[in-house]
Amino acid sequence: MYNLLHELPVDLGDRSYPIMIGEGMLGEYDLSGYVGGSQVMIVTNDVVGPLYLEQARDCFPGKSVDTVVLPDGEKHKDWQTLNLIFDALLEKRHTRKTTLVALGGGVVGDMTGFAAASYQRGVPFIQIPTTLLSQVDSSVGGKTGINHPLGKNMIGAFHQPEAVLIDTDTLQSLPPREVSAGLAEVIKYGLIRDAAFLDWLEQAIDPLVARDNQALAEAIFRSCACKADVVAQDERENGLRATLNLGHTFGHAMETFAGYGNWLHGEAVGTGMIMAADLSAREGSISQDDYDRIVRIVSRASLPAWPPTNMTPADFMNLMAVDKKNVDGRLRLVLLRSVGDAVVTSDASPENLAATLKAFCRQ
Amino acid sequence: MYNLLHELPVDLGDRSYPIMIGEGMLGEYDLSGYVGGSQVMIVTNDVVGPLYLEQARDCFPGKSVDTVVLPDGEKHKDWQTLNLIFDALLEKRHTRKTTLVALGGGVVGDMTGFAAASYQRGVPFIQIPTTLLSQVDSSVGGKTGINHPLGKNMIGAFHQPEAVLIDTDTLQSLPPREVSAGLAEVIKYGLIRDAAFLDWLEQAIDPLVARDNQALAEAIFRSCACKADVVAQDERENGLRATLNLGHTFGHAMETFAGYGNWLHGEAVGTGMIMAADLSAREGSISQDDYDRIVRIVSRASLPAWPPTNMTPADFMNLMAVDKKNVDGRLRLVLLRSVGDAVVTSDASPENLAATLKAFCRQ
Incomplete structure (x- = not known):
């Protein structure tokens, strides 16, 4: 059973959304109410995926869930890697009613958010941040984007999520250096x-x-x-x-x-x-x-x-x-x-x- | 001297903008009032550029104008070509206050608009469409984007221009096939x-x-x-x-x-x-x-x-x-x-x- 400790509203008019913070949320908490259509695409990376992807799937009962696994790391926060998300969406024929889900740290969140902002000129997305940095920073506020060789986060969009799910249990598997960050x-x-x-x-x-x-x-x-x-x-x-x-x-x-x-x-x-x-x-x-x-x-x-x-x-x-x-x-x-x-x-x-x-x- | 025939307001609340339609506009009509900062980046292609780029520069008196020339054609409506715009903006150190200008047909307009939507998470842009198709369609309404190998216009954004300038003189240089289109x-x-x-x-x-x-x-x-x-x-x-x-x-x-x-x-x-x-x-x-x-x-x-x-x-x-x-x-x-x-x-x-x-x- 999960233990929902806080539900925090982010007040942005018709783009408002809640942040759910708790323990044991992944695999237990039902997020399907935040999905408008029938399709979900979970985006993660090759470090977080093996740990939490199957649990994340279980947060969307009754939905058709596809997944795409990106290479881990800030050096992959680029167009080539972003395009893997578009490839998966188009190959699996996701429509304008699809919902993207970011499962991972800030890099996965920023790229998934920008993919959601840009796919067919904008589809909804949900954040499931799994690092302390992304939980306290990049999952709140709608900044999304990728790097350019001449500057960080130079290409992106403002795009607010439908909801943010924070499971503190994910921090126990984090390297100490990332906790400090x-x-x-x-x-x-x-x-x-x-x-x-x-x-x-x-x-x-x-x-x-x-x-x-x-x-x-x-x-x-x-x-x-x-x-x-x-x-x-x-x-x-x-x-x-x-x-x-x-x-x-x-x-x-x-x-x-x-x-x-x-x-x-x-x-x-x-x-x-x-x-x-x-x-x-x-x-x-x-x-x-x-x-x-x-x-x-x-x-x-x-x-x-x-x-x-x-x-x-x-x-x-x-x-x-x-x-x-x-x-x-x-x-x-x-x-x-x-x-x-x-x-x-x-x-x-x-x-x-x-x-x-x-x-x-x-x- | 130019001959302004119509000024048509597009009513979109705080994103409203005017469409100016006339003869002899390029090189004569002053667009600098639609530029908020001091920097302008005109984006064109290697067919339209030789014909109208110098005249377009003259529409922005008192501004610092840089230019980037893309290869012509729908087959270049892709990420690689879009990135030429980002390269130019970053190499010339354009800030969040820059204004992009699309000088060309629908491909230049869609790519410049998407570059404007995405550069530093969004900067303003102006449309100067030079084909009949882009004048009556793609320059009105804010749809921007690029193609993906698996589908047309699959990656993009809704981003409204500050103004649209239509000079009917540019249609005299258009191939007949494009007039029909x-x-x-x-x-x-x-x-x-x-x-x-x-x-x-x-x-x-x-x-x-x-x-x-x-x-x-x-x-x-x-x-x-x-x-x-x-x-x-x-x-x-x-x-x-x-x-x-x-x-x-x-x-x-x-x-x-x-x-x-x-x-x-x-x-x-x-x-x-x-x-x-x-x-x-x-x-x-x-x-x-x-x-x-x-x-x-x-x-x-x-x-x-x-x-x-x-x-x-x-x-x-x-x-x-x-x-x-x-x-x-x-x-x-x-x-x-x-x-x-x-x-x-x-x-x-x-x-x-x-x-x-x-x-x-x-x-």
Whole structure:
């Protein structure tokens, strides 16, 4: 029997959807009410598929379920792999009434979501995220897409799911490095808009790293609630939603420099948040104590605190200039106004930015 | 000096946009008011580019204009060619505030629109259609996309342009076969919802084939007004908009059978409309005289009245089953209730459909 702990509504008008969080959900919870037609295509990868694909099938009683298994990894978040989904849909003659299901981490979710946004100009989809990172971040909010050799997530769409099913049991099979990567995004929510949550995280960080189910369920719920609140206020990222990108501009530059997949997204965000905190301190928004506190919790989550060894300030500047958070050529960054409050700004002084890059680059 | 003959509003709430129809517009009409940022990327092909690219640049005074030239033809309406647009945007560091401009026929318009829908999860675009078909059909209504080896337009998005600029002068350089292909869609509007327009077309068909500017401008305006009215009522094709697909289910099967690009889309639609009219007559909705009248006007537009010689009824059935107009496995077709009134229906008798296919297939 499953144990549904939280049902969280994401309020987006006629594109609203629920997030179900619980234990023992896979294989037990009936999702067929979220499927409009008779056809379902479950998309997973060759790591998650062997563990959970048969259980996921059982969530759709009475439906005609086909499956497609993609190669695992960020390096496969490309057109060639996306096209395997279209091939399967067309070979199995899925109509405009089909429903896609993403079973896996952020890469599977982003690609399945973009396939759903684009197949026959748009079909519905359901998210079943199986990593901590995708549970607290990429499964909420409707951002979908693939990478381009010249930039991450450069090709995609906004496409909201019909429902998100989060089973905390799936986290027990996750490598420790991926748990830490997910915690980077969890910490982010505390930093950008919930100081009380950050206080809680400082108490709970060791149980979280040790994968205590109780602590994980609470962290996922509060993170999803935070993100759902932001997305409901600014679905298309015209303002507030951009604060969710704390650490991401530095982070994307590191991921691109290291080559897709060598750094986990959450690892790059962890280091990126420390760099953003350093710049915020140089700008006088937060104190040195605040900065130290941020370094400490990121490090306690077993996340890296330094960019790739051979990366230079020039590498950062070059790679950040194509980051999509730029508007009309001005470099926009998310900085902290205080612990628990972030702002998107183009006002950081070039000197302080240069000082931060110099402080973190060992070349 | 340009001569703006019509400005037609397409009413889609906050996605509304105008269609400007006139003579001497390219190079003279100022479109920079429809560009939100400072960057413009004009996408064209290697046939249209040499004729009109420099003039199109002049429509954007004060903007930073880059260009990308794609290989011409339906066979290039694929991911590889689409990616040339993304490559150019990223190499030239176009931000989320860029505006794409489609300069060419339906293929350039569909690909540029899908690139705009997908680049950084969506940027604005402007249509400058240069063929009769794209002026009366694909530039109105926001359907964008590319082909997949297993089906036409299977990957795409609904994405509305900021504005559409139609310069009738561009039709003077068009091959006669493409004028006829455009006239197929013009005739379609008369058949599905405007009997008076069909009466007018029967008077004007010879001047239209002879490319009389006065007749063409009127035909484009009335066609766009008809399509804009349909799209305003049913943007996402939940009902009424599907009647615009008269002849398209048969037509897509012929295009796929012949290999993309061997039959022009409008040619396949011309034959497809005759087949749909034949089935409508067998179903008792229109008279034999109505059917003869439809065959006559399609033929006077120099359009083919027969499918590819070696195509069989089984080929039709097989290729129509993957057509996206199917819902839950039932074959849906657009049929005529009378001349000037179409309906989307799954009710055509299998026997009558078989008889129509048998009558038109010579194998």
